[in-house]
Amino acid sequence: xxxxxxxxxxxxxxxxxxxxxxxxxxxxxxxxxxxxxxxxxxxxxxxxxxxxxxxxxxxxxxxxxxxxxxxxxxxxxxxxxxxxxxxxxxxxxxxxxxxxxxxxxxxxxxxxxxxxxxxxxxxxxxxxxxxxxxxxxxxxxxxxxxxxxxxxxxxxxxxxxxxxxxxxxxxxxxxxxxxxxxxxxxxxxxxxxxxxxxxxxxxxxxxxxxxxxxxxxxxxxxxxxxxxxxxxxxxxxxxxxxxxxxxxxxxxxxxxxxxxxxxxxxxxxxxxxxxxxxxxxxxxxxxxxxxxxxxxxxxxxxxxxxxxxxxxxxxxxxxxxxxxxxxxxxxxxxxxxxxxxxxxxxxxxxxxxxxxxxxxxxxxxxxxxxxxxxxxxxxxxxxxxxxxxxxxxxxxxxxxxxxxxxxxxxxxxxxxxxxxxxxxxxxxxxxxxxxxxxxxxxxxxxxxxxxxxx
Amino acid sequence: xxxxxxxxxxxxxxxxxxxxxxxxxxxxxxxxxxxxxxxxxxxxxxxxxxxxxxxxxxxxxxxxxxxxxxxxxxxxxxxxxxxxxxxxxxxxxxxxxxxxxxxxxxxxxxxxxxxxxxxxxxxxxxxxxxxxxxxxxxxxxxxxxxxxxxxxxxxxxxxxxxxxxxxxxxxxxxxxxxxxxxxxxxxxxxxxxxxxxxxxxxxxxxxxxxxxxxxxxxxxxxxxxxxxxxxxxxxxxxxxxxxxxxxxxxx
Numbered sequence: 001x002x003x004x005x006x007x008x009x010x011x012x013x014x015x016x017x018x019x020x021x022x023x024x025x026x027x028x029x030x031x032x033x034x035x036x037x038x039x040x041x042x043x044x045x046x047x048x049x050x051x052x053x054x055x056x057x058x059x060x061x062x063x064x065x066x067x068x069x070x071x072x073x074x075x076x077x078x079x080x081x082x083x084x085x086x087x088x089x090x091x092x093x094x095x096x097x098x099x100x101x102x103x104x105x106x107x108x109x110x111x112x113x114x115x116x117x118x119x120x121x122x123x124x125x126x127x128x129x130x131x132x133x134x135x136x137x138x139x140x141x142x143x144x145x146x147x148x149x150x151x152x153x154x155x156x157x158x159x160x161x162x163x164x165x166x167x168x169x170x171x172x173x174x175x176x177x178x179x180x181x182x183x184x185x186x187x188x189x190x191x192x193x194x195x196x197x198x199x200x201x202x203x204x205x206x207x208x209x210x211x212x213x214x215x216x217x218x219x220x221x222x223x224x225x226x227x228x229x230x231x232x233x234x235x236x237x238x239x240x241x242x243x244x245x246x247x248x249x250x251x252x253x254x255x256x257x258x259x260x261x262x263x264x265x266x267x268x269x270x271x272x273x274x275x276x277x278x279x280x281x282x283x284x285x286x287x288x289x290x291x292x293x294x295x296x297x298x299x300x301x302x303x304x305x306x307x308x309x310x311x312x313x314x315x316x317x318x319x320x321x322x323x324x325x326x327x328x329x330x331x332x333x334x335x336x337x338x339x340x341x342x343x344x345x346x347x348x349x350x351x352x353x354x355x356x357x358x359x360x361x362x363x364x365x366x367x368x369x370x371x372x373x374x375x376x377x378x379x380x381x382x383x384x385x386x387x388x389x390x391x392x393x394x395x396x397x398x399x400x401x402x403x404x405x406x407x408x409x410x411x412x413x414x415x416x417x418x419x420x421x422x423x424x425x426x427x428x429x430x431x432x433x434x435x436x437x438x439x440x441x442x443x444x445x446x447x448x449x450x451x452x453x454x
Numbered sequence: 455x456x457x458x459x460x461x462x463x464x465x466x467x468x469x470x471x472x473x474x475x476x477x478x479x480x481x482x483x484x485x486x487x488x489x490x491x492x493x494x495x496x497x498x499x500x501x502x503x504x505x506x507x508x509x510x511x512x513x514x515x516x517x518x519x520x521x522x523x524x525x526x527x528x529x530x531x532x533x534x535x536x537x538x539x540x541x542x543x544x545x546x547x548x549x550x551x552x553x554x555x556x557x558x559x560x561x562x563x564x565x566x567x568x569x570x571x572x573x574x575x576x577x578x579x580x581x582x583x584x585x586x587x588x589x590x591x592x593x594x595x596x597x598x599x600x601x602x603x604x605x606x607x608x609x610x611x612x613x614x615x616x617x618x619x620x621x622x623x624x625x626x627x628x629x630x631x632x633x634x635x636x637x638x639x640x641x642x643x644x645x646x647x648x649x650x651x652x653x654x655x656x657x658x659x660x661x662x663x664x665x666x667x668x669x670x671x672x673x674x675x676x677x678x679x680x681x682x683x684x685x686x687x688x689x690x691x692x693x694x695x696x697x698x699x700x701x702x703x704x705x
Contacts, residue, residue: 407528411556
């Protein structure tokens with residue numbers, strides 16, 4: 001593996017302010033960013049590691065992660081000039097993924113491949129890693145970077161701001177409609193840490209579908225992925241955003257996805273969590289302008305001793321906005337799932353229309369546990385809001401019904417589980433992605449959950 | 455074809471419901487089982503299909519020489535046993551078409567091609583006067599009572615079993631729906647098809663004419679006869695059955 005002249009301090013375990021400075025100078029960053037990073041580092045140092053005494057971490061114990069400072073901060077990647085040079089597993093991810101009109105591959109801490117259809121570039125679409133974007137489009141990046149996920153958000157956001165590397169910048173100019181999805185792949189094959197960061201700006205009247213997909217080869221030793229995703233959608237614009245997390249089981253995944261919507265803007269998000277030993281994702285939709293609309297879909301499947309945690313916020317700041325959240329998860333073995341969702345309606349956000357549903361399906365075990373915490377905080381009086389949550393086992397009457405038609409138990413269970421997730425996947429008009437999700441779900445079901453001996 | 459001897463069935467809550475029942479159904483025969491609420495009719499149907507909450511505590515059931523009670527519900531279905539449910543389960547997210555494809559290919563030795571499956575489904579939906587858009591709806595989810603029952607008979611037509619057990623398929627149906635359901639069953643009628651029609655009322659038997667009628671009371675068949683027994687029951691009511699055959703008057 002080439003180290004590409006990566007400074008020594010970035011390659012050895014431990015984060016310090018020296019690491020932050022070394023990264024800034026290695027990437028030859030503008031002074032304002034170097035200062036922002038150091039400021040974020042100070043916030044990181046001042047912020048205590050969350051514990052289960054903190055409300056937002058009550059059901060998610062991260063003590064086994066140990067000191068964040070113990071990870072190697074930066075991992076280099078081999079040079080790549082064409083798609084055929086990528087690791088075989090990454091080529092397969094691309095082949096089996098959604099058709100795309102532009103592609104970025106981040107391997108460990110570095111972006112190794114970029115392809116953008118000529119037609120997109122000619123219409124002014126910018127799609128590149130964040131370091132290149134900072135060199136070539138500094139003003140565009142500077143205006144928005146850290147605006148949605150600032151260092152002050154939490155300790156992980158502070159670390160991400162201080163040490164992000166690689167990353168994605170997507171800019172869709174006013175009125176440009178991108179038909180074919182754009183995709184970033186994040187591939188990790190070493191122990192250590194990566195800090196991916198996504199910044200998407202969709203200008204007025206423009207539209208695009210963008211997918212972040214995370215996958216890895218198990219490096220044995222623990223690894224950390226600490227991400228931040230900032231989404232800006234302008235007036236009347238529309239963004240479909242997908243986050244597909246399918247890390248190997250040595251990875252601890254932390255990610256915060258936040259969006260701001262302009263007047264009459266539409267954001268459809270789908271957050272999928274299949275992998276990692278511990279996965280914590282904050283998903284916050286800011287309904288920041290009148291008429292904005294946010295559909296928030298979530299799909300997760302936990303097995304073995306995985307812990308999958310989603311904290312969501314539908315933040316209704318402007319009046320006459322609509323949000324609709326549906327998170328569905330299956331659990332088996334000794335896994336845990338946490339869903340904590342809040343609909344917050346600020347004073348003045350009249351005519352808010354907000355819905356939130358979380359459903360958990362426990363598959364053939366008494367050991368798995370789902371915690372579901374739906375919440376409303378309403379400070380306006382003319383609103384329509386509802387929330388609901390259910391957690392239950394597979395219904396034996398349904399299984400009997402299907403079996404009575406000749407369908408073997410294993411197939412019947414599969415039908416029920418696919419049916420359960422179908423309510424989410426059928427709302428996503430991306431065929432390649434849906435097939436990928438179906439395959440991942442099928443793999444998770446494996447031989448069936450009744451046969452498996454504990 | 456089907457031979458039930460001294461069958462006893464218990465449920466977790468409620469103890470023994472079927473208390474030593476004998477019944478033999480030959481090839482091509484239609485048997486009606488009539489009886490008041492609580493006489494054990496539905497328990498019998500569920501036990502024959504193998505519902506896990508119904509425990510067989512005694513007796514035997516053989517189907518074409520095979521011990522039915524040893525088999526899982528799906529294995530019974532593959533032998534050619536079918537039950538039309540009184541209360542079919544809703545299965546969210548699973549479309550009627552997808553489910554029928556899985557089911558038909560499970561009971562058949564050779565899988566049908568997509569085109570053959572499509573044609574078969576269109577043809578059977580026509581018989582049942584079901585709109586083609588029905589195929590894409592989720593199984594029983596949001597179906598009216600009548601739609602659920604038609605869907606049960608649609609499955610009967612698709613799966614072509616040797617023995618169908620209709621568990622109060624007539625309950626809650628208006629006369630038009632009842633006629634459509636009966637037409638579906640009569641479509642199956644022939645020397646290779648047998649049925650047990652379980653009902654509270656004799657009304658359905660005007661459309662599906664039985665060869666034999668049995669009256670069930672307190673977990674047993676207390677009297678049997680031809681189709682004229684249904685008319686007698688209609689005229690005299692279940693009180694007459696209780697007086698003639700109820701507890702205390704056992705022969």
